[in-house]
Amino acid sequence: xxxxxxxxxxxxxxxxxxxxxxxxxxxxxxxxxxxxxxxxxxxxxxxxxxxxxxxxxxxxxxxxxxxxxxxxxxxxxxxxxxxxxxxxxxxxxxxxxxxxxxxxxxxxxxxxxxxxxxxxxxxxxxxxxxxxxxxxxxxxxxxxxxxxxxxxxxxxxxxxxxxxxxxxxxxxxxxxxxxxxxxxxxxxxxxxxxxxxxxxxxxxxxxxxxxxxxxxxxxxxxxxxxxxxxxxxxxxxxxxxxxxxxxxxxxxxxxxxxxxxxxxxxxxxxxxxxxxxxxxxxxxxxxxxxxxxxxxxxxxxxxxxxxxxxxxxxxxxxxxxxxxxxxxxxxxxxxxxxxxxxxxxxxxxxxxxxxxxxxxxxxxxxxxxxxxxxxxxxxxxxxxxxxx
Amino acid sequence: xxxxxxxxxxxxxxxxxxxxxxxxxxxxxxxxxxxxxxxxxxxxxxxxxxxxxxxxxxxxxxxxxxxxxxxxxxxxxxxxxxxxxxxxxxxxxxxxxxxxxxxxxxxxxxxxxxxxxxxxxxxxxxxxxxxxxxxxxxxxxxxxxxxxxxxxxxxxxxxxxxxxxxxxxxxxxxxxxxxxxxxxxxxxxxxxxxxxxxxxxxxxxxxxxxxxxxxxxxxxxxxxxxxxxxxxxxxxxxxxxxxxxxxxxxxxxxxxxxxxxxxxxxxxxxxxxxxxxxxxxxxxxxx
Amino acid sequence: xxxxxxxxxxxxxxxxxxxxxxxxxxxxxxxxxxxxxxxxxxxxxxxxxxxxxxxxxxxxxxxxxxxxxxxxxxxxxxxxxxxxxxxxxxxxxxxxxxxxxxxxxxxxxxxxxxxxxxxxxxxxxxxxxxxxxxxxxxxxxxxxxxxxxxxxxxxxxxxxxxxxxxxxxxxxxxxxxxxxxxxxxxxxxxxxxxxxxxxxxxxxxxxxxxxxxxxxxxxxxxxxxxxxxxxxxxxxxxxxxxxxxxxxxxxxxxxxxxxxxxxxxxxxxxxxxxxxxxxxxxxxxxx
Numbered sequence: 001x002x003x004x005x006x007x008x009x010x011x012x013x014x015x016x017x018x019x020x021x022x023x024x025x026x027x028x029x030x031x032x033x034x035x036x037x038x039x040x041x042x043x044x045x046x047x048x049x050x051x052x053x054x055x056x057x058x059x060x061x062x063x064x065x066x067x068x069x070x071x072x073x074x075x076x077x078x079x080x081x082x083x084x085x086x087x088x089x090x091x092x093x094x095x096x097x098x099x100x101x102x103x104x105x106x107x108x109x110x111x112x113x114x115x116x117x118x119x120x121x122x123x124x125x126x127x128x129x130x131x132x133x134x135x136x137x138x139x140x141x142x143x144x145x146x147x148x149x150x151x152x153x154x155x156x157x158x159x160x161x162x163x164x165x166x167x168x169x170x171x172x173x174x175x176x177x178x179x180x181x182x183x184x185x186x187x188x189x190x191x192x193x194x195x196x197x198x199x200x201x202x203x204x205x206x207x208x209x210x211x212x213x214x215x216x217x218x219x220x221x222x223x224x225x226x227x228x229x230x231x232x233x234x235x236x237x238x239x240x241x242x243x244x245x246x247x248x249x250x251x252x253x254x255x256x257x258x259x260x261x262x263x264x265x266x267x268x269x270x271x272x273x274x275x276x277x278x279x280x281x282x283x284x285x286x287x288x289x290x291x292x293x294x295x296x297x298x299x300x301x302x303x304x305x306x307x308x309x310x311x312x313x314x315x316x317x318x319x320x321x322x323x324x325x326x327x328x329x330x331x332x333x334x335x336x337x338x339x340x341x342x343x344x345x346x347x348x349x350x351x352x353x354x355x356x357x358x359x360x361x362x363x364x365x366x367x368x369x370x371x372x373x374x375x376x377x378x379x380x381x382x383x384x385x386x387x388x
Numbered sequence: 389x390x391x392x393x394x395x396x397x398x399x400x401x402x403x404x405x406x407x408x409x410x411x412x413x414x415x416x417x418x419x420x421x422x423x424x425x426x427x428x429x430x431x432x433x434x435x436x437x438x439x440x441x442x443x444x445x446x447x448x449x450x451x452x453x454x455x456x457x458x459x460x461x462x463x464x465x466x467x468x469x470x471x472x473x474x475x476x477x478x479x480x481x482x483x484x485x486x487x488x489x490x491x492x493x494x495x496x497x498x499x500x501x502x503x504x505x506x507x508x509x510x511x512x513x514x515x516x517x518x519x520x521x522x523x524x525x526x527x528x529x530x531x532x533x534x535x536x537x538x539x540x541x542x543x544x545x546x547x548x549x550x551x552x553x554x555x556x557x558x559x560x561x562x563x564x565x566x567x568x569x570x571x572x573x574x575x576x577x578x579x580x581x582x583x584x585x586x587x588x589x590x591x592x593x594x595x596x597x598x599x600x601x602x603x604x605x606x607x608x609x610x611x612x613x614x615x616x617x618x619x620x621x622x623x624x625x626x627x628x629x630x631x632x633x634x635x636x637x638x639x640x641x642x643x644x645x646x647x648x649x650x651x652x653x654x655x656x657x658x659x660x661x662x663x664x665x666x667x668x669x670x671x672x673x674x675x
Numbered sequence: 676x677x678x679x680x681x682x683x684x685x686x687x688x689x690x691x692x693x694x695x696x697x698x699x700x701x702x703x704x705x706x707x708x709x710x711x712x713x714x715x716x717x718x719x720x721x722x723x724x725x726x727x728x729x730x731x732x733x734x735x736x737x738x739x740x741x742x743x744x745x746x747x748x749x750x751x752x753x754x755x756x757x758x759x760x761x762x763x764x765x766x767x768x769x770x771x772x773x774x775x776x777x778x779x780x781x782x783x784x785x786x787x788x789x790x791x792x793x794x795x796x797x798x799x800x801x802x803x804x805x806x807x808x809x810x811x812x813x814x815x816x817x818x819x820x821x822x823x824x825x826x827x828x829x830x831x832x833x834x835x836x837x838x839x840x841x842x843x844x845x846x847x848x849x850x851x852x853x854x855x856x857x858x859x860x861x862x863x864x865x866x867x868x869x870x871x872x873x874x875x876x877x878x879x880x881x882x883x884x885x886x887x888x889x890x891x892x893x894x895x896x897x898x899x900x901x902x903x904x905x906x907x908x909x910x911x912x913x914x915x916x917x918x919x920x921x922x923x924x925x926x927x928x929x930x931x932x933x934x935x936x937x938x939x940x941x942x943x944x945x946x947x948x949x950x951x952x953x954x955x956x957x958x959x960x961x962x
Contacts, residue, residue: 041494041924043604045502078917081924084873089681089914096678113789114873135789175651175777177875180785202647206608208598209404211397211528212640218521219390232504236598243515243525263506264600266513422759469932473939478759479706480939483892486885487931494925611766611881618763654774657767661752664764668755 031074032325034059034316035100037090037115038309039082039107043205046232047305050258051106051129052077053298054306058313061293068325073317076100080111087111088118095122101327102127102316106309109133109177116143125319125332129312130254130305133177134384137352142332144353146311146344147277150178152383153253154185156275156359156375157226160251162193163373164224164273170217171200172210172227172237174255179228182253186226189380198222203229208236214244222248230255231303235264242268249273257304262367269364273372277344278307279360281371290343304344311342354383393522394640400528400597402636403535407590408609409616409628410539411583417559417623418579420478421470422614424485426587427606428492429465433458433588434601435496438505447511447596454592455585462584463577471576489610497603504602512596531593538589539629542582551578559623612653615660621670631671635659680802682911687805688866689910690903693890694812695859700888701897702816702825703852704832705753706762708884709769713857715879716742716772717864719782722791722874731794731869738865739858746857750850757835769884776876787875794869805866809903812859816899819855828852832897893934895943905942 036055039048055075063072076098078090087107094100095118103119103126105112112131119126120140128136128143132150137143148156161169171186173179183200190197198220201213217225225248229237234256241250252261254276262269279287290310294302319335320326339348345357359381363372375381408430415423433454440450469488473480512526546552551574557565558575566572590609595601616635620627635656642655650658663671696710717738724734749768756764776782783789794801819825827848830838838845868874886909894905916923938945 040921041497043607045497045603046504049502079923081913084871084875084878085685086913088871089678089685089911090917092678092681093914093917110787110873110875110877113787114871117872133786133789135786138790175785176877177785177787200648201644202651203643204651204653206604207652208594208600208605209401211400212394212643215390215393215397216644218393232600232602235506235600239513239599240525243513243523245515245521245523258503260503260506264598266510266599420759422762469936473936476939477896479700479888479892479896480935482706482762483889484932484935486889487928487933487935490928491925491932492928494922494928498921498925614763615767618760622759649778650771650774651777653770657770657774661764661767661771664756664760665752668757668760670760 031071032068032320033074033076033098033100034313035076035078035091035094035098035103036313037078037080037087037094037103037105037107037111039111040077040079042081042083044082044108046260047108047230048079048082048106050303050305051309053300054129054294054302054308054310055104055106055313057290057294057297057306058310058317060297062314062317068317068320073320075313080107080115082108082111084110084114087115091115091118095119095124100124101325102320102331104309104312104316105129105131106305106312107131109136112136113139116140119143123328125316125327125335127312127316127335129308132181134181137354141353144315144335144349146315146342146347146355147254147308148357148359148381149354149383150181151185151188152381153275153359154182154187155189155380157182157186157251157253158189158193158195159375159377159380160273160275160361160373161190161195161224161226163375164249166223166249167194168196168198168223170198170220170222170225172213172217172225172229173200173202174229174233175202175204178255182228203233205233207233210237210240211244214241214246217241218244218246224248225250227251228253228255231258231261231264235261235269238265238272239268251275254304257362257369259301259303262364262369269367272364274362274364274369275359275375276304276362277357277360278302278304278362279371279374280362280369284341284345286341287343307343311344311347314342315340315347350383351386352384354385356381356383389520389522394644395637396522396524398637398640399633400531400636401639402633403531404590404594405609405612405616405636406629406632407535407538407586407593409613409620409632410542410625411586412613413617413620413623413625413628414579414583416617417625418576419470419474421481422478422485423470424482424610424614425465425469425488425492426583426613427610428489429458429462429584430587430591430594430609431492431496431601431603431606432461433591434595434605435500435505435591436588437592437595438507438601441511442508445509451589451592454588458588458591459581459585462580462587465584466576466580489606493603493606500603502603504600504605506599506601507596510596510599513599525597527593527596531597534589534593538586551575555579608653612656615656619660619663619671624670627670634671677798680798682914684798684802684805684866684870686907686910687802687809688863688870689887689890689906690809691805691812691866692860692863693887693894693902693906694809694816694899695856695863696887697891697894697897697899697902698816698819698859699852699856700891701902702820702828702832703849704828704835705849705852706758706765706888708762708766708881708888709772710765710860710887711879711881711883712769712772713742713746713860714864714867714883714887715776715874715876716745717861718868718874718879719776719788719864720861721865722788722868723782725792725794725869726788726790731796735862735865738861740861742861742864743854743858746853746860747850749857750853753853754846754849766881766884769879769881773876773880776879783875785876787873787878788868789873791868791872791874801870805870808862808866813899813903815855820899824848824851829897889931893931893941895941895946898941898943901941901943901946
């Protein structure tokens, strides 16, 4: 019985391979499609809009440079509302109906996590732009991620506190996977640096009123505040901390990384540190050209989400160029072997297909993000590997 | 000292809740509709507030414009949306209201963008020291004073004017009021106008406190205001007021001391369920 | 094929879930705004059991029993409150569920549970199982509706006090409705978890509760066929609406509103009036 099943599976595999050989050249005739799931409606629509802009820019640039062997590349966009339930039919459809050869997630962790196993089962490479859930890359060997994981960013935050010579920290954590991962990484490294965590407060994604937390932090009187959030929570948070009379420096992360944060927090945003992946004052050609091109294309200031989505799509295109449009195992191996100069730094993937790179520290000065320092510590910032 | 600050912060939030929930309770008291789309009028008010301030530089004008526009929109929602289905079971209006809210949220996103709007130069942002290191944003003090003032004005109108008395009479006995020559239509219109204007009032303040108005800013008030009017005993103005302020203070302490156990919404609803188990008619219901 | 299978599986789960709420809200008239909590309880219970090595079918049974037991507990508490108070109380239960799950590391906290094991069924077989379970739920619903229990439910929905006067033990029947409805929701949750292979607290929040209630109301409250059709349609609407992209939720919300405004009886109501007018035209010929 078992033997029969095995034989049947072998036959099916051979048959599929044969079909693949036959249809291979045929599908190369048509346009190469990159699938892109992104929250265009729902709670994450603001980040979704940025992500889509970044992805479109990457496609436009590639097509202006001749696309893939002279043919333009097509971006197939599906709205997943940032939720798992909507992502599943969306990515199933882009795989089966549109026949995408590679997928890119421009979405949050929930939908990306659900989509990951579908791409893995279909043996189609899936590049995650900025979702930080640790289990995304654990879904299998077709998964890639171009951004640093939450824990890694949290450890960078603790190092920044230490570098700034501060000891007493209060943590303000946003209650979702992003905040939880950041806090876990921060606390882990805080022990190493001998930091004292005075208190930790948590808030929910819809919260915009932080008066009580501000009052309590004022009583705690910390040296520095490590507060996670997105620009739409961080703007009101920073502004309310300052108006309660708290002068301690504040460290944010890539969720802050949007001009909108500065617009909302206004004068209170001055001097806020942000650990992120986009350096506005970079000398690197890839970053500089992205910053100007993005501004030209969208007439808006680039942010981390846009830069990461741009990078994820660009990585997928780079892989496709290596394989000449072929997908599957060949594309997976091609992407895994890439070293790529992206707007968010030089990328190469480890055996778990996570990237190791420096963390950029930006500081808000005169209503703009400016370079403060770069945290470069390959040991501290090492992403998890397969063996873990 | 910390407790004083926490109470004060709770009151600021409570005042916002009060302004939103009062409008909702006016509507509920009269028509028994769980009016979720009330939160859309709150958002509308906030948008009008920011747009007007940015265009004219006058916050006072922004309040007037926001309250007028939302008030009229509220009457339109009632006339076009609810009036034809009033004699249906209550969940029909509830679902209609939810549909309306979802659609409104999307319209704000499509028209004004997903990342929301901010004031170009947000007014009332400077600090006011009170005593012993305690300090507030001007806007926070203004919220409390403004809400107290508007409630006082409403109470005066309700008890001292013909229309106010007519409204009260209609709530307690519509048939009787009608037989005394009160126009039901007019009373309902006025209730929706005033209730929606109050929501807009709260919306402008929230926009000012956060310096941010977003398409989704109504999603929390949409359900929390319902919880507050239930706590207050459904339809009772005094009860709603007390419930709103109490909830504001409980959340204020809760986020600090219970934040690790339950989130803000869960704290609010744990409180609600606890109250309803002891007093199924609401915390401050008269009966 | 896979895409159609995914859609049909989603549909089957939604039908099962909507029918489970229809038992409580449709048949028995008890409005619930927190039904997604029971979907969540089933999803978490089953996911944890299969991750611990339990066979899938056992996990489904466990999910069903566990959700049903919690359902009875919530039902007991809900006996104290009625109508709109009940709606808000159940909404509170929903928020409490999400609030509690978020803080439990054993339940994955904010990260949720991923890597939920395969069921051992192929995807088409899983789809067939889902559709069969949905069909069983529909058959059970129709059976209950025609049985004595269904008539008592209808009586309670119509006028609970009269039923009590008639000497009918209304609380026990309400509890029965809660028990069956929440147990079915638990089954739906188990299917949901093993279909998506990933669950998180956000999946079972207020929005999901509202979505399922709209399925029931749009279908025509209490109508088994109507609710099943509405659940099937509304569950795949967002996928179909991909074409209209940006306007997806706007159209969804707008449809909900227009449906309630112009056809408050839902799909069942539209169907009934269509039948009626046809009968009228056919009868006209004969005196």
